[in-house]
Amino acid sequence: MKAMIQKGTVRIPRTYDAKLDAMARVIRRWHRRMLKQNPHNPLARRPRMEFLALTATDSYNDWAIARKGTITTQHVKLTNPASSLYCECRPGTYPDGTGIAFLTRDCTQKTATRLEDIAEELIEESLYGKGKGIEDYYTRLAKMEKGSLRKLKSVLPEQDYNTAWKRGNHNVDHLHDIIKRCSAIIDDSARITNSKVNLEVIDEFRRYVNTESSVIFDYRYGIHIRFSATVKHENGMSWPLYWSFYFGDHREIDLDAMEKQAKNFRKMLVDRSTCEIAKPYSGPVLLEPTIFASEIHESLVHLLASDAILEDKSTALGIESFGTQVGPEELSIFSDPSLKNWSWGFYKYDQEGVAAPRTPLIENGRHAGFLADRHGAYVLSKLVKEDIPAGNSLTSVVDSLSEEDGFVLFNPQPRIGVFDVVWNGKTHSKKELKKLFIRMLREQGLKEGLVVTTCGCPGYSFAEEGLIYVTYQAPFMMDLKGRKRPVTPMFSSGDARHNLRNIVAMTTRKDYVAHRCGDGEGMAEVRAAINCGHGIMDNMSVKPIRKDRKEKERPQYQHW
Incomplete structure (x- = not known):
């Protein structure tokens, strides 16, 4: 209209x-x-x-926590x-x-x-x-x-304001039954402690009006189920591990499938309690979509946010790099919040009532765009002398602990909605990608390489330095015959530009990897997703997580 x-x-x-x-x-x-x-x-x-x-x-909204097959905490609205x-x-x-x-x-x-x-x-x-x-x-x-x-x-x-809303109408008892049964499967043991399953349902109506004649009535819905536990290794080390599942529709959740994932998670915990201690590794890494998405997320999301750039926090991928080559020519990455309707991370209008555009961030390896709110888009358009679209301003509603305080609603800020990763070079099947990975190991004179499978993969980034960290909770070492053996958790560390330039291959088939994105101590978390396939990144520096490893400072941004 x-x-x-x-x-x-x-x-x-x-x-x-x-x-x-x-x-x-x-x-x-x-x-x-x-x-x-x-x-x-x-x-x-x-x-x-x-x-x-x-x-x-x-x-x-609704959230609940289940331990040992019983709901222990519940909050229903x-x-x-x-x-x-x-x-x-x-x-x-x-x-x-x-x-x-x-x-x-x-x-x-x-x-x-x-x-x-x-x-x-x-x-x-x-x-x-x-x-x-x-x-x-x-x-x-x-x-x-x-x-x-x-x-x-x-x-x-x-x-x-006349959209036909797709209301969730979820069955709370059914969702609670799922997390109770999954928590009973994971359960504690001699090597597994603090096991639990969290459920969060986001079910929100939004009305928006401004002095520019915009009037919007929209709806946001999603379900997040998270398995978590602490695993104790036989040598005394221990780590918290988790695995998250996100749904844009309650009908996507299958009880049998979730029970199977709970069994897989418990197997991973058991394997990590007796597996080989990881050693520092340098070379190519084969990443399943969840982990590959984490590396891409940390390399781009907060470094391309207009508020970080205008506050001089981000220079690794800031005004200075605009228009320059920052990745391989085969790589293109787009911000496209409406890529998959009603999925986790989907939105049609951002917090400022701006229609979300499909925006190129990396185009054929060239830095081509930013994540901008209206103020950031105005200033950046002047600075880089190209049109920078708005439409990436988001915020989060968080229930406060006190009814008197009501909601905490963070200031709008440029954030990720959905990224679409496009590989314009030769793509591979999973089997072909594995063969390519083994060939790269042979060419570099390595007897084995690092493979990271889908699991929880928290990431951290420091915009000022352009440094990023991604935790590999379920790593494997794979020999030249394709045989894998589990090792203890590890983490990658590096520079965002280095990581982008060392993406060498991706599969044809892509997965929609949903996750959450947070900001510093306030944790103004938003729903997000990255559409990508399995990938290979070369020249990666990966280190084991030690029992006595201390966190030097709180990360500026994080996702999980």
């Missing part, structure tokens, strides 16, 4: 959704409202509300949704730029009238209270350098 916009006002059509219409009324009242002057240095143009957006979220209202205010004088204030509040009253009242209070508080939007604007203005004030890239208004 074409947006209706008139000069000096905002036109939002009647949606016949009481909450959306209530939010629209608040937006209309505040549109271009004049604000107080700078008390220290009056401006030639009096500031006003340049941009305002409201996001209302109703969450019917399926009948009484937890609701929050999120406000983004940008006061300023166009085109000089704006200040910004984010604020969120628990919205337990479900009526549209009460929602409208809360929205009014929230905007007032954002501008003049804790949010300090006006103070932020004047502070920045006082020490303003060219481009220091925030600006937004122009985008088309989106009006999408």
Whole structure:
């Protein structure tokens, strides 16, 4: 539907959704409202509300923990949704730029009238209270350098509120039965402790309205089941291991299949309790999709985020590398959040109400794009003198421990939705890739090589240094005859550009690898996925995880 916009006002059509219409009324009242002057240095143009957006979220989330075949912790909000209202205010004088204030509040009253009242209070508080939007604007203005004030890239208004929603309607008892039976299979033993199965259901409705006439009503759904346990090796070392499964539809979950995966996980734990101690390894590594996706995730996601680049955190893959060759010519990687409808990681509109585009990040080995929000897209387009699309701004809703605090809703930031990895060179079947790997071992004079199979694979990255780490929880050493033997967990470490340049092959068939992506101590985690196949990476440096290994500092970004 074409947006209706008139000069000096905002036109939002009647949606016949009481909450959306209530939010629209608040937006209309505040549109271009004049604000107080700078008390220290009056401006030639009096500031006003340049941009305002409201996001209302109703969450019917559920989570539970099962140990030894019994639900031990359970939190259900399926009948009484937890609701929050999120406000983004940008006061300023166009085109000089704006200040910004984010604020969120628990919205337990479900009526549209009460929602409208809360929205009014929230905007007032954002501008003049804790949010300090006006103070932020004047502070920045006082020490303003060219481009220091925030600006937004122009985008088309989106009006999408008549979509037929695919509601999950999941059977909670059935899901709880699955995790109880899986936890009974894993169970503790002499070598296995702290075994449990976690279940999380994300079931959220979102309403979004802004002063640019965008009005959106969409829905996000997903299920995350995670096996975890601590395995103790016979020599005294111990490691926490886990394995995650993500679903975009409850109908994808098969009880028999999950029980089989639980048996596979327990076998991996038993094998790691008596297996050979890993030794440092350097050379080619054969990676199954989950692990290959982890290496790609850490090499790109946080290093290409516009906020990290503009804050001078990321230079390994920043403005300086744009347009240069950073990988093999056969490699192309696209950000495409709508690649697979209703899958884990899918979204049609980002947190700022921008339609998610298919964006080339790496194109034939050349650095071709960024993950950007509207402000980042505006600035980067000026810096690199090419059009950088927005549409990658995401955030996360996290239940607080206190009902008084309501929701914690993190500020929108550029993040991964879905990556599509394309290998434009010769692709291989799994059998052919294995033969290629063995041939590479022979050519390099190695008697055995490292193979990493699908399991949990937490990764970490430090944007300032461009350094990344990926944990290999289920590694194997494979000899020249293709025989494998398990070894204790290991981790890869290296530079993002080095890793990209050393991708040498990928299978024709690709898997949709779902995962979660977090950010530092706040853990503003979002749903994510990478569509890739099995891969070979050469010249990898991999080290064993030691019992006494200390974490030097908290990673800046992490995923699991």
